[in-house]
Amino acid sequence: MLGTRAAPGDSPNSCSAPADIQYDSGGFSRNGVAASWGRARSLCWLMRQAMSASRGSSGVHSPRSRMPISHTGASATTTSRAHEPVAGTERESSINPWERQLxxxxTDADLERVRAFLEAHAETSLFLLSNLALLGPRLGDHPNSGNYQLLEERGRVAAVFCLTRGGNLLVQAAGRAELAGPILKACEAQPIAVRGVIGEWPTANALWRLLCADPRFQPLHSVKDVLYRLSLSAARVDRDAGGVLHARALDAQDFDQWEPLNTAYLAELDLPAQAAHAQRKAAFVSGARARLWWGxxxxxxxxxxxxxxxxxGSFGQVGGVYTGPKDRRKGLARAAMSRLIEDCTEHHRFARLILFTGEDNHAARRLYESLGFEARGAFALLLGERRGAAG
Structure with missing residues (x-):
């Protein structure tokens, strides 16, 4: 995910949902006691950059090859109550076109089963889960807020998705690519233009194909990432490396040195820095106070x-791992990740870490696998722009 380009995309814009803060039908609460919106907001970084670059790498950067993605696909002419599978997908022939969807x-009454569905697919749902916990299910002023929508089949949850104010479509459909058409149609009924798709690979890729079939849509960044998971009880870290190389949690005073490294990281991903300088600083300070950055x-x-x-809950998602070109091949990314893993185990008390990194980023993959991370599938970070879109 962040990377040095080692790193999985951890940028100033990320969301962290402590296990004791949760949105429910009564609003935000902490350990069962009502919590203010300001408190919940203060715990959430601006995720826009984090979601734009959530990968991991080893500190040795090789230019990312663009993944060829077809610009042909079925149009999203579906209704909210009928299947219209994406042409060419595996499930197309097996879907009953008259199966009812809604x-x-x-709504607040849906929250319990929505969370249960996302938690059942937690490894590819952390952006959806953390945003829901911190920002609630409805569109607000925060760039990562959005109206959460639910696709039901025969009364059961089949997909959950959210088009954020920033234009990122976060999706979880348990790999059911044939649901891309109805999902996109529902999003296009909203006033916010879809500018990117983030989520489990089969559904996100099907959505991307539909978007790219629109001549108004311009793809900017299309990468298929490998999703990795680490059980912290099985982590293999060099506990001496962090001390020898002076690895530690960052604090607010480190912003002036962190900012150019983060900017360089985004530049290597061909992504622009997002938000104003003051917003990036506020996001970093908030994350540092929550012990979410290491160096x-x-x-x-x-x-x-x-x-x-x-x-x-018990999950942490790694992002923004980066080492500058002149400092690579010194073991710095390993030292940073080792300290991160130690603190996630001993301070945050997490059980698992998730990260995603490019298929072609072999140095990053070797690093993560040497630390005990195991490949678990694929993840999509697909970004573009719709010509003529406002905002």
């Missing part, structure tokens, strides 16, 4: 970074 906004220093100089861009 798509509607998530490795050579003397007083910050040389490598790693962080968490989403948390939910």
């Amino acid at each position: 798509i509607h906004h998530v 490795v220093f050579e003397g007083s100089r910050l040389a490598a970074i790693a962080g968490l861009n989403a948390t939910y």
Whole structure:
């Protein structure tokens, strides 16, 4: 996910949902006691960059090859009550076209089963889960807020998705690519233009094909990532590396050194820095206070970074791992990740870490696998722009 380009995408814009803060029908609560919206908001970073670059790498960067993605696909001419499978998908021939579907906004009464569905697919749902916990199911002023929608089949949850104010479509459909048409149609009924798709690979890729079939849509960044999971009880870390290389959690005073490294990270991903400088600083300070950023220093100089861009319950999602080109091949990414893993185990008390990194980022993959991460499938981070879209 963040990466040094080692790193999975951990940028200033990320959301972290502590296990004790939750949105429910009564609003935000902490350990059963009502919590203010301001408190919930203060725990959420601006996720826009984190979601734009949520990968991991080893600190040795090789330019990312663009994944060829077809610009042909079925048009999204579906209704909210009928299947229209994406042409060419495996399930197309097996779907009953008359099977009834219902798509509607998530209400407070739906929250329990929506969370249960997402938690059943937690490894590819952390952005949806953390945003839901911190921002609730409805569109607000925050760029990562949005109206959560639910696709039901015969009364059962088949998909949950959210088009954020920033234009990112977050989706979980348990790999059911044939649901892409109805999902996209529901999103296109909203005033916000879809600019990117983030989620489990089969459904996100099917949505991407539909978007790219529109001549107004311009793909900018299309990468298929490998999804990795680490059980912290099985982590293989070099506990001496962090001390020898002076790895530690970052604090607010480290922003001036963190900012150029994060900017360089985004540039290597061909992604623009998002939000104004003051917003990026506020996001970093909030994350640092929550102990969500780590770094490795050579003397007083910050040389490598790693962080968490989403948390939910016992899960942490790694992002923004990055080492500058002149500092690579020194073991700095390993030291940063080792300290991150230690703190996630001993301070945050997480049980698992998730990250995703490019299929072609072999250095990053070797690093993560050497630390005990295991490949679990594929994840999509697909970004573009619709010409003529406002906002």
